[in-house]
Amino acid sequence: MSPHQLKKQTRRLSRTFFARPAPEVARDLLGKLLVHKLNGHTLAGKIVEAEAYLGDDDQAAHAARRLTSRTKVLFGPPGHAYVYFIYGMYECLNLVCEPDGIAGCVLIRALEPLAGIEEMQSRRPATHRLRDLASGPGKLTLAMGITRALYGCDITRGDLQVREFSDADPVEIVTTTRVGISVSRDLPLRFYIKDNEFVSAR
DNA sequence: CCGCGGATCTTCT
DNA sequence: GAAGATCCGCGGA
Numbered sequence: 001m002s003p004h005q006l007k008k009q010t011r012r013l014s015r016t017f018f019a020r021p022a023p024e025v026a027r028d029l030l031g032k033l034l035v036h037k038l039n040g041h042t043l044a045g046k047i048v049e050a051e052a053y054l055g056d057d058d059q060a061a062h063a064a065r066r067l068t069s070r071t072k073v074l075f076g077p078p079g080h081a082y083v084y085f086i087y088g089m090y091e092c093l094n095l096v097c098e099p100d101g102i103a104g105c106v107l108i109r110a111l112e113p114l115a116g117i118e119e120m121q122s123r124r125p126a127t128h129r130l131r132d133l134a135s136g137p138g139k140l141t142l143a144m145g146i147t148r149a150l151y152g153c154d155i156t157r158g159d160l161q162v163r164e165f166s167d168a169d170p171v172e173i174v175t176t177t178r179v180g181i182s183v184s185r186d187l188p189l190r191f192y193i194k195d196n197e198f199v200s201a202r
Numbered sequence: 203c204c205g206c207g208g209a210t211c212t213t214c215t
Numbered sequence: 216g217a218a219g220a221t222c223c224g225c226g227g228a
């Protein structure tokens with residue numbers, strides 16, 4: 001998909017899209033396009049897997065503890081990026097949801113690469129199969145060049161954005177429990193596109 | 203294909 | 216001081 005096609009066939013999501021409950025936003029993000037313009041390159045992938053994280057009622061959510069310097073963006077206005085560092089070497093991308101003052105976000109867990117694929121591959125030299133390029137929360141941030149430098153950035157303006165296809169087909173969604181957490185394990189807050197080979201942990 | 207463990211460091215207790 | 220919203224390479228089947 002060329003940058004020209006991307007601009008013509010898709011449009012950027014606005015803040016109202018994100019100003020809703022996180023589980024609802026997580027479902028609706030499936031099939032949308034995550035785009036990062038970086039150093040003259042346009043990197044893009046279709047969102048095929050996402051998880052919702054809530055506030056007080058979700059002990060697995062970073063926002064459940066309290067408001068800290070790390071989590072403060074979660075309590076702010078929707079449509080901003082929450083990027084955090086984990087396990088000493090990876091970064092994960094979340095999109096802040098809910099109205100201003102209410103915590104909640106969606107973790108982007110896997111992408112189907114659609115544009116700037118060679119650039120993504122150069123960022124993940126150890127990977128050879130396309131389906132492994134961005135099929136995990138740590139993998140996709142590496143492939144897309146997303147770092148903590150983007151903490152708090154406005155997704156509705158600027159170089160990191162989410163776009164929707166004007167002719168999007170409805171997607172078939174599978175709901176499961178979330179991956180890699182030790183508490184609040186039973187909540188059905190993971191969503192992915194059925195039969196999509198770019199989903200993590202198949 | 204599957205399971206296991208090491209790497210590595212920020213954040214909060 | 217310990218845990219953590221992960222990934223990769225290794226060994227075995």
